[in-house]
Every structure is written in structure tokens, then in C-alpha cells.
Amino acid sequence: MLCFLLPLWYNPNKVVINTDTKEIILELRTQYGLSQEQLAEKVHVTRQAVSRWETGETVPNTETLKLLSGLFDVSINTLLGSPRQLICQCCGMPLEDSSISREPDGAFNEEYCKWCYADGKFVYTSPEELLDFLEGHMSNETWPPEQVRAYFEAQLPKLNHWKQAET
Numbered sequence: 001m002l003c004f005l006l007p008l009w010y011n012p013n014k015v016v017i018n019t020d021t022k023e024i025i026l027e028l029r030t031q032y033g034l035s036q037e038q039l040a041e042k043v044h045v046t047r048q049a050v051s052r053w054e055t056g057e058t059v060p061n062t063e064t065l066k067l068l069s070g071l072f073d074v075s076i077n078t079l080l081g082s083p084r085q086l087i088c089q090c091c092g093m094p095l096e097d098s099s100i101s102r103e104p105d106g107a108f109n110e111e112y113c114k115w116c117y118a119d120g121k122f123v124y125t126s127p128e129e130l131l132d133f134l135e136g137h138m139s140n141e142t143w144p145p146e147q148v149r150a151y152f153e154a155q156l157p158k159l160n161h162w163k164q165a166e167t
Contacts, residue, residue: 021080022056028072029054043067066107075100075108089160090116091130092152111160127156 029039029050036050043064052058060068065076072079075097077086086095089111093099101109101117109117116123116130124130134152139145156162 020056021059022054024079024081025050025060025068026054028068028074032072042071069108070106073097075110077110086110087159088113088116090122090124090162091134092155092159116161122161127153127162130156 029036034042036054037047040047040050043060044067045060045064049058049060053060059080065079068079069076075086077084078097086100087093088095091113093113093115095110095113097108099113099115101112101114103109104120111117112122124133131149131152135145135149139148
């Protein structure tokens, strides 16, 4: 079942850090039963690099974050302590690791939810098609169809996917 934030109170400038990267890497490494040496081998770094991440002295570079994301099956945003609230740039739904779309190779695509972007393709080919779906699935006694449509007609053009479609 799709679960959208009603209404969208998304602030792209708001930064919230829940946990430090060092704690997340240590927790994931421990959860997967890996030594620092084993993790280092899997992501092609030294054991000392892993140690520096876990003490907070440094953070992994972008390429290493991608490898860690794939290894631990979590988004890069999660590895970094969820510093930003991700929302689907097609429908506006808040994204969690379980709802983030994936590319055909299995890598996370942190721009879209798995309901709007699947198997390397967009599910909705036009804003009208998405609006019809949202109106039909989100309206209820307290939020009638015409309010749902009006709300999302105002919100969708603010999202990157539909901004790109206009240009």
C-alpha cells in the first residue's frame, strides 16, 4: 500500500542527522559479522581506513560509499546518518530504504520510490496519469478526490521529475 505524507511538509533545506556515519558503519560491520580487515577487503581499502571511519576521523569517499551501500543493502543517505529527508521526485512520497527504487543492477536510486520507478523505467508517463492514480487511491471521507487532485496538481510541478518533463 502506498503511504504518502498528507500534506507534504517537506523542507529541502532542513538537515537532520540521526546517527553518525562512524556508528552506522561499526553497527553494520558488526551486524554482518565482519572484522575491520574483512570489510576493508570487500571495499578495497586498508584496515586502517575502516578504523578511521569507525573513530570518526574520516568518512568513506563517494565510490566507497557506493560499495558499502551495495554490501550492506542500505542507501548512501542511511550510511551518512540520514542527513536529508529524501522524497520521491515523481510523487512526493517520503523515502525510506525499503521504499527507494533500484536500478536494474540493484543499486539504489535515491531520487524515486519503487512505485514510480521500477526496473529502470518510470511507471507514470504523464502528470495526468499519476494524478488519476493519486486521486483514486488517496481520497477518503476527510480528503475528497477534488482536494487530492488540487493538492497534487500544485505539488507535482515542484518535483524534479516533472520539472524536467516541462523543459
